[in-house]
Amino acid sequence: MVEQLMSALTELVLPKLEAVKPSGGGYMARCPVHDDGSASLSLGIGKDHPVVFHCHAGCHADDILAALGLSWADLSKPREQIDDRFQQPRRSGLPYTAGGFVAHYDYTDEQGALLFQVLRTADKKFRQRRPDPDGKNGWTWKLGDARRVLYRLPEVIQGVADGRVIHIAEGEKDVENLRKLGIVATCNSGGAGKWRPEYSEFLREAVVLICADKDDPGQAHARQVRDSLLDVGATVIILEPLVGKDISDHLAAGYSLDDAEVTWRNDQPAKVDLAPDLDQFLAVEDEPYDWLVEGLLERGDRIILTGFEGLGKSVLSRQISICVAAGVHPFKHAIDIPPRRVLVIDCENSASQNRRKYRDLRDAAAKYNHKVEPGMWRIIHRVDGIDLTTREDAEWLLERVTAHQPELLVIGPFYRLHNANINEEGPARATVAVLDRVRAAVNCALLIEAHAGHGEQGLKRSVRPTGSSLLMRWPEFGVGIVPCGTTETGGPNSTVEVRHWRGQRDQREWPSYLTWGDVGHWPWKIALGAPVPKRIPSQPGPRKDFHHDQ
DSSP states (O other), X not given: OHHHHHHIIIIIIXXXXXXXXXXXXXXXXXXXXXXXXXXXXXXXXXXXXXXXXEETTOOOHHHHHHHHTOOHHHHTSOHHHHTGGGTSOOOSOOOOSTTOEEEEEEEEOTTXXXXXXXXXXXXSOEEEEXXXXXSGXXXXXXXXXXXXXXXXXXXXXXXXXXXXXXXXXXXXXXXXXXXXXXXXXXXXXXXXXXXXXXXXGGGTTOEEEEEOXXXXXXXXXXXXXXXXXXXXXXXXXXXXXXXXXXXXXXXXXXXXXXXXXEEEEOOSOOOOOOOOOHHHHHHSOOOOOOEEETTTEETTOEEEEEEOTTSSXXXXXXXXXXXXXXXXXXXXXXXXXXOOOEEEEESSSOHHHXXXXXXXXXXXXXXTTOOOOTTSEEEEEOTTOOOTTSHHHHHHHHHHHHHHOOSEEEEEOGGGSOSSOTTOHHHHHHHHHHHHHHHHHHTOEEEEEOOBOSXXXXXXXXXXXXXXXXXXXXXXXXXXXXXXXXXXXXXXXXEEEEXXXXXXXXXXXXXXXXXXXXXXXXXXEEOOSSOOOOOOOSSOOOOSSOOOOO
């Protein structure tokens, strides 16, 4: 009798509730009758009733049952009737851990015949079993050679036939929460990393939306599923939750699927044309420049910025990023420009170091009535660097850039973008291929710092980037800053020369010389006229506004 009562509680009632957790000899959950944010409903097995409900907010048990779509008669059915969908009584053999199973999920074949079952405990552990008339209590707790299929397979097959979008989540709970929205959803058993190629055959040429968990295993799983689906001609979009770890957290927070972040998609049709002949080529009217900063920075530009160590190239890079986001020309500070979205991926400096640097720049922008509006400038720190020669980090970068949609991506320094020898061309080529893929995905400009070589000495020392010669050929613009009229030792320079270390592929209006601004203003400004040679003391006192890189 106790077994039958427990079955009514754990298999009929608990799966319909939210936020279930063991409490004493029973459970606590959110009451389905009122707006319950604190899990105020207690449940257990009673002496006179199969399930005892007590809502601490005062909701009546009959109303709770009605909200669950159940009746007292449902809870009092013999166990054999409760389980008649399995075409056999289960009798016993259902183990209970941490309060018992709170949900079960049936995996069926195309016709709806049960193949196996996944059961979830209150402490989020999972067991799998398959029907076995010869097994103890009618079950075998090993799947063995049982056929593996997608969860809710008949619905998936019908959805594909009807031309509906199929949603793939990482787990069965997420699938059920998505189905509450009236959409077709599925998953594979076993969670992340367990997708099988044969699952994709049911989704051939379908439109599929993958709801990825927002963690490393979940993101890797979404990419595994995506690649398998692309092999069968599916159209694929990957989403990540705006808040929380999974799509259930996202929906529970009141957000819709439209609010989720798109991190990958292939549903944009590609345009394929034959190459034009000479007359066709010359007959096309040239597109106007798509300026981010008129005369200086165009959408799609690739710029590598170098400089002698400790001279202030990182300050210059930061100034450009804040000015572009704030809507002010990076050097001609009296000229307004349209504000542009900026994403900074810093692979060298910590968050606390950057806060000290960017706080002054933000205040300088505000001083001239150029506030950086929310969402226009964002930063991601990867102080251990990234390795764009690996698939994992390359996909991570593409997903972040796709989600943020920057118009200017500031990333680097270059030597922290892969882990191989910086002088080898192979890793450098793989790295710039990923950067070009990212740039093309959102049509953004790239600004990358790189270190200058140390082999030469004196003021005529080259500012070409250290590493593979590919870096000399790849960007449209290579710009370096060098001391002007001082030795390269002796600390920060008040005036620097802006030197182009590769021929520009198009005309740009970079200043010839820059000098440090006054305290509380922009750190770098155009030096008017010919620079006056000036030797700086070997150990100058620290500036109180902006700091050079060391």
